[in-house]
Amino acid sequence: MTQLHSEAHPETDIQWLIASDLDGTLLDHFSYSHQPADATLAALEVNAIPVILNSSKTRDEMLVLRQALNNQHPFIVENGSAIFIPRGYFPNKPELAREDAEFWILEPGARRQDILAFLAKDAEKNGAPYLNFDSASTEEIVAATGLATHEAERANQRDYSEPLLWQGDEQQKLAFAARANAAGFSTLQGGRFLHVLGQTDKGRATNLLKKTYQNYTRRECRLIASGDGPNDLDMLNVADIAIIVRSPAHPPPDLPYHPSLLVTRETGPQGWADAIGDIFAADSPYPAQMRN
Missing domain, CATH: 3.40.50.1000 (HAD superfamily/HAD-like)
Structure with a gap:
């Protein structure tokens, strides 16, 4: 057209x-x-x-x-x-x-640093059955996403959310989502990653x-x-x-x-x-x- x-x-x-x-x-x-x-x-x-x-x-x-x-x-x-x-x-x-x-x-x-603070506190008590971008190396992000190295580096320059490559079971994921919500955050399942973000979504924005x-x-x-x-x-x-x-x-x-x-x-x-x-x-x- x-x-x-x-x-x-x-x-x-x-x-x-x-x-x-x-x-x-x-x-x-x-x-x-x-x-x-x-x-x-x-x-x-x-x-x-x-x-x-x-x-x-x-x-x-x-x-x-x-x-x-x-x-x-x-x-x-x-x-x-x-x-x-x-x-x-x-x-x-x-x-x-x-x-x-x-x-x-x-x-x-929400700001990423607030999300990371929640993840650190939650992991101390409940464990962390996931790989999150902030704690992952560029090579691990490349392996998880299929991105080129420079693309993986840009993908990790985040300000408002944290992607998790979930490695636990579904029950653990549901419990984690409930805890995130109680702390004032939300979770969103994307194609490969569980995203932790503030109380917003694509529609609200x-x-x-x-x-x-x-x-x-x-x-x-x-x-x-x-x-x-x-x-x-x-x-x-x-x-x-x-x-x-x-x-x-x-x-x-x-x-x-x-x-x-x-x-x-x-x-x-x-x-x-x-x-x-x-x-x-x-x-x-x-x-x-x-x-x-």
Whole structure:
């Protein structure tokens, strides 16, 4: 798709936002290629429809991928723990945001050092049937993830969460999750890792960013969200239109009762591009439905 149907987002109507997972969604599950989605991403940019990258990845990882995808929009890291908005993207800094040299930063999640302090205290009493990134060597992270050495180093530059490669049984995992919750944290099972983070998720952070857009535009903001795994469900649930991108590695996650749900035929970035094209096609029921 190289052109979007212009009537799908008339200037006086709706400001569309697209929140998207990366691995297995915009990036191929095996090759990490985004090439099948490139033309669609370029068309969305021309039509002033922001694509908000929303991933379990760290800030450093996301900066590399934003550059590869020619993306200059806000992005969400570590499963909804922090939102990075380029300075000057909105007319002024959002309330409650802190800033550094490049970004305004909203932080609905917890700081990594607080999570590590909880893990250390919990391990003293209950043991640690897991390998966590902070205590792992780069070589161990490479072995656990399949990442290259430099990629593993970026993956460990975390600020808001801690991935655990669980080595205990399911009963131990449930007990650990209960203790984390009692301490004010949450756990989220990703594809390979159990993530410990603050009381946030991809959906809460997406909603917060959507409200921030709404504060700076006179048009109604509507959200399309896309993902391929269980840790994307919170984000998909808050979307006006949800796209489940089919995976070659696992069945689509279950998202019952969503009023506007697409499950792609193709996998990865090709499925993503096809779904976006279907939504903004001239004969699509979706934009007209959302204007009612």
